[in-house]
Amino acid sequence: MPTNRILASLTPKDHALLRPHLEIVDLTYCSHLQVRNQRIQHIYFMETGVASVFWGADEPIEIAMIGYEGMSGVAAVLGNSVRVPYETYVQIAGRGQRLAVRELRAAMNAIASLTALLLLHANDFLNQIAQAVSAHGIGTIEERLARWLLMAADRMTDGSLPITHVTLATVLGVRRSGVSVALSTFEDQGLIAHRRGHLSILDRKGLERCCSKGAYVRAEIANKIQTETARIDRARRVRAR
DSSP: OOOSHHHHTSOHHHHHHHGGGOEEEEEOTTOEEEOTTSOOOEEEEESSSEEEEEEOSSSOEEEEEEOTTOBSOHHHHTTOOSOOSEEEEEEEOEEEEEEEHHHHHHHHHHOHHHHHHHHHHHHHHHHHHHHHHHHHHHOOHHHHHHHHHHHHHHTSSSSEEOOOHHHHHHHHTSOHHHHHHHHHHHHHTTSEEEETTEEEESOHHHHHHTSOTTTOOOOOHHHHHHHHHHHHHHHHHHHHO
16 A cells, blocks of 8 residues: 555546556655756655755755655646756655656546646645745745744654755755854754754644744645545545446
8 A cells, every 4th residue: 555645635536547657666765757948757655755946047945845745747747748847856865656647647637636736736736835835935934944844854754864964055055154044043942853864843733833924834744635535525426426
């Protein structure tokens, strides 16, 4: 049974149609799932780990995050076959299932429930980008860091993050020294504990209070998928009568 929320929400029959085209892959740290200005060849349904979507070549900044709730390559779902000006690579290593774009489009034509779930994820993905723009535009380093840590924790099973100061500075587009000061502040307040290459959230509510208003929204895609799956099942039963 897949742990990716999109794949797990498919009916056994629909998942059986897709399964032969899925390839289980290890997602190593810094491996690219999508390369800037190159056509998308595969999409990745993440099972574990976290990937970041970056915009910009000279000073890239993270505009979205992907975990077990979603997939990479949203542009392919929306029918975009051109080279896109952003890239996606793994920040926290994990595993996933890979699907060629040509197989994706064939599956979307054959499996109505898959299409509905992918479009739901695409909408959630676009909302996340809008939130990121707001956070980067008006948030302090502390507010933006708190938001990122909460989002990453949503996509991990235990709230423990194997992450470095350098990586955090990269995703936020700030100096490493600024991240170090913000982390020390959070630790002094009892919100987190961190050692070299590893961070744990101790007080989630407290960290949420550090975010600017509206900048952080807990990943609710799993609940949305369950609602959409129930709607699809009801429609299927009606047609079968």
